[in-house]
Structures are given as structure tokens and as C-alpha cells.
Amino acid sequence: MSISRTKLPVIQTTALPPLYAAWIDELLAGPIPRETDATCDDCAMLSDAGTEAESGETFFNPETKCCAYVPELPNYLVGRMLADRDAAFAKGRATVVERLQAGVGVTPLGMEPPPIFSVLYGRSSATLFGQSRSLRCPHYLADEGGRCGVWKHRASVCATWHCKYVRGATGMTFWQTLHKLLSTIEQSLARWCVHELDPGGDALKLLFPLGEESARTHVDPHALDGAPEPKKQRALWGNWAGREAEFYQECARLVELLKWPDVLALSDPAARIYARMTGAAYGQLMSAELPKALKVGSFRCDRLKGDTQVINSMELPHALLEALPYFDGRPTQHALAAIRAERGIILHRALVRKLVDFQILVSCEQPSGAS
Numbered sequence: 001m002s003i004s005r006t007k008l009p010v011i012q013t014t015a016l017p018p019l020y021a022a023w024i025d026e027l028l029a030g031p032i033p034r035e036t037d038a039t040c041d042d043c044a045m046l047s048d049a050g051t052e053a054e055s056g057e058t059f060f061n062p063e064t065k066c067c068a069y070v071p072e073l074p075n076y077l078v079g080r081m082l083a084d085r086d087a088a089f090a091k092g093r094a095t096v097v098e099r100l101q102a103g104v105g106v107t108p109l110g111m112e113p114p115p116i117f118s119v120l121y122g123r124s125s126a127t128l129f130g131q132s133r134s135l136r137c138p139h140y141l142a143d144e145g146g147r148c149g150v151w152k153h154r155a156s157v158c159a160t161w162h163c164k165y166v167r168g169a170t171g172m173t174f175w176q177t178l179h180k181l182l183s184t185i186e187q188s189l190a191r192w193c194v195h196e197l198d199p200g201g202d203a204l205k206l207l208f209p210l211g212e213e214s215a216r217t218h219v220d221p222h223a224l225d226g227a228p229e230p231k232k233q234r235a236l237w238g239n240w241a242g243r244e245a246e247f248y249q250e251c252a253r254l255v256e257l258l259k260w261p262d263v264l265a266l267s268d269p270a271a272r273i274y275a276r277m278t279g280a281a282y283g284q285l286m287s288a289e290l291p292k293a294l295k296v297g298s299f300r301c302d303r304l305k306g307d308t309q310v311i312n313s314m315e316l317p318h319a320l321l322e323a324l325p326y327f328d329g330r331p332t333q334h335a336l337a338a339i340r341a342e343r344g345i346i347l348h349r350a351l352v353r354k355l356v357d358f359q360i361l362v363s364c365e366q367p368s369g370a371s
């Protein structure tokens, strides 16, 4: 018997938004493999009617998919959205203009999620994410099959999150590290833009409050009702009050001029740490090496499916499950040879690599759970 893996990652150009792709291309040694299992055009997280009850799998609400979430948008990305006059982007741009006019969470630092989202999501993200239509993103185009209106300029959280990873935990670690890097940069550059464009001292005091005054610890009742106080909004925008769209586009222009070394130099030092970690995680993502010695990880059997068992999202035939104990810390090559000799099973390297990616097997050289 020969057990192999049919699906290998397809190397394509990165699907990051163009601004971020230009930066990250300078950081990484090659293109990022596309996460082909996260099939957004035909969402991988929706069930056929009745499937959920049978399998016990979690599915998303078809009216939200993974967009029961409102991302923070840094000022320069808002500016890119407003400046984009491509006809194909018109609907997405309109959603940004609508938020700009409503004014809720609209500050020189960018666009914040509305208070109702922050409070509810902060309380129960596990049950609401992917499920609640009330928390659906304002840039979700429901009348276009749930397309993201701002995909071309989406923020780091939306650019790096995937519901499924071709390389399991190895892929998830790479994308999570890249998210840390990009979100650190987003926060740093948004602040840098405010500094460069100077809304004035009074506005800065409101934007960077001290201690308990933080807007995040208080819900503004006017913003909650969708009608922020005009006086407070003017104070927040200072010298730029009444010219908010112009401010955002000026931020986009400033950031557009930056090369990758400038981005790192202007960002919090944590960005340089995350850049290094992202490079290392990319090395893991692109590596097909097998650890020298393996042991069985700790996992839960999700469910039975015909002759297979679903473990950590992988469907494993029983014959393969029975061979796992051969990975007991002896050299990997010895374990493979013993499985072949005693069980008559040839385990291909790609399948063993996948078992490692999904943490069914773990390296003896690192703590279990690390990837």
C-alpha cells in the first residue's frame, strides 16, 4: 500500500494588497503561496443544507461569511480607498464615503469599528465571528454575493486571516506573524501621518489621551447612536476639520512614497522583530524538510467519516492511524522503514510533512505545539 498526498501548495504571486505586497516582496526571499483551501469565491466555510447537523463541523452564516467583523482602517488606507477612482472600486469606495459622512469612529488616525461592534465582539467574539449579521462589516457587498468592497486596499487583519491553511499550523504561524508585522506598521504609520500633517495641539490631546481618558475605555453615547457630536468631531480634527477626506488622501500620498527600509525605520522597533520572525516563518512555510525525529502529538479525534477519522482537520485512513505509534522518537527514516517492513505501507515524505504541519506528528527537537 502507498499513501501519498495529492494536494501540494500552488505557488502563485502573493494575494496581499498592492501596497503591502510591494513592501513584503522586499522582505521575503520569494512569493507567498496562495492559500488555495480558503476559496473565497465559493466560500469554504458554508454548508450545504443539513450538513452541519450531521458532521458537527462549524460553518459560517452565508450572510456574513468571515466578515462578521469590522477591521480598523489606518488613515493612509482610507486615503487610498478614497483616491481610487477605478470604476470597479466604485461600490467599495461608496461604503467608505458613507462612513466618512456618518462620522462614527472617523478620526485622523483612521476609521475605528463602531462602538456597538467593539462592545459586543469584545464580549463574545467566539460565538459572533462568522455568525452575526448585526456585526457585519460595512464594506461587505451583500448584493454582490458577499464580496469585499475594499479588497484592493484591505487592512492587515483581512489581508492575513484565512479560514483554512494548506500547510496547517505552519501556514497559520506564518500568516499570524505577518499580521503582527503589518498591524504594528499600520499603527506606527498612522501615527506618523498624524505627526506629519499636524492637526494641532488640542486635537493631539484628544487623539492620544492620557490614562483613563482613553476612548477605548468609554463608550461615547452619541457615537453609539450613530450621530457623533459635531463639536467634538471638529475638535478631534483640529486644523483639518471639514477637510477629512483631503487629510486621509494626504496620508496615502505620504505613505505611498515610502520604501520598505523607510517603513521599518518609521515604525515601532517591534516591527523589526516581527520582520525577522516573518522571514523565519516564511522559511518554515517554504521548507519541505522533515524533522530528524518525530513523535505523535496530542490531538483530539474530531469525528469518524467512513473509513477515515478526522483529526486536526485532516482525514486519516485507519491504516495510517495505526502506523503513527512507529513515530516514537526514533529517527524518522527508521520509523518510515519499520512501517514499510512491518505494515507494508509506504508513507511518502509529503504526507509525513503534512502530518507535521497539522501537528499530528511533532518534532522531538521542539516542544509539542510549536511549529
Ligand code: SF4
Pocket: 037, 038, 039, 040, 041, 042, 043, 044, 045, 060, 065, 066, 067, 161, 162, 163, 164
Ligand atoms: S476566508 Fe472567509 S470568505 Fe474566504 S473561504 Fe474562508 S470564510 Fe469564506
Ligand code: SF4
Pocket: 066, 067, 068, 069, 070, 071, 137, 138, 139, 140, 141, 147, 148, 149, 150, 151, 154, 155, 158
Ligand atoms: S474589509 Fe472586506 S474582508 Fe475585511 S471584514 Fe470588511 S468586507 Fe470582510
